[in-house]
Amino acid sequence: MVRAGLTTERLVQAGAELADETGFDQVTPSALARRFDVKVASLYSHIKNAQDLKTRIALLALEELADLAAEAVAGRAGKDALAGFANACRDYAREHPGRYAATRFPLDPDTAADSAAFRHSLMMRAILRGYSLTEPDQTHAVRLLGSAFHGFVDLETAGSFSHSAPDPQESWTRTLDALDALLRNWPAS
Incomplete structure (x- = not known):
């Protein structure tokens, strides 16, 4: 019998929280079963396997990030839109490191096409x-x-910029300035 209260949505949300706490690579049906104090077999009424669980977490994360990015770029253009999108990604990665990692989980082509990745x-x-x-x-x-x-966010969240000056925020701002300048002066083919 399935434990009362377990739903696919609840398992995916708990898996996303677990990813933020321990890392996306550490999310498994076994780890999720321990979190709910149930047997792994109890989860298989809601998820097929580890791949399905990770895919569902990736889809949740892509949707969350797309919503944040859309809000950040709404009504903006040029460098303001570029910075809004970039800052939404960086802020999401800082707040939800495991979910952010999930946004790069390989999805099959059909799933990717129907996901929020298309909105990105x-x-x-x-x-x-x-x-x-x-x-x-x-x-x-x-x-x-x-x-x-x-690349910047992965290096920053791994602590690669924490041992030297200037502050990573200054480098982030300069990176966005440089990208804006490059896009305004895109080289001809």
Whole structure:
């Protein structure tokens, strides 16, 4: 019999919280079962396996981050929109490190296409329209920005910038300034 109160949504939310506490890689059905003081088999009425659990956490995290980013870029253009999007990503990573890691969990193509990852892409492309970039340069710029944002945040959250001056916030601001300048002066093909 399934333990009363367990639902897929409740398990995914608890899995996301566990990811923030212990790291996304540490989230397993076994760890989640211990959290609810149930047998692992009790979870399989709600999730298929570890892959399904991690996929569902990734989808939750992508949705949460897309909502925050959309709010951060609403009504903004150019550098203001770029900074709003970037700061939403950085703030989310700081507040929810495990969920942030989940946003980069590999999804199968159909799941990815139906997820909030598509909203992330649309927002990035909307920001880039303010810089008059067209294809294929828009795709190159989306990849560059994603690499810069995720790379900086990953290094910062790992403590890589904590041992030297200047403060990481100063480097973050300069990085956004540099990205804005690059996008305004995108090299011709």
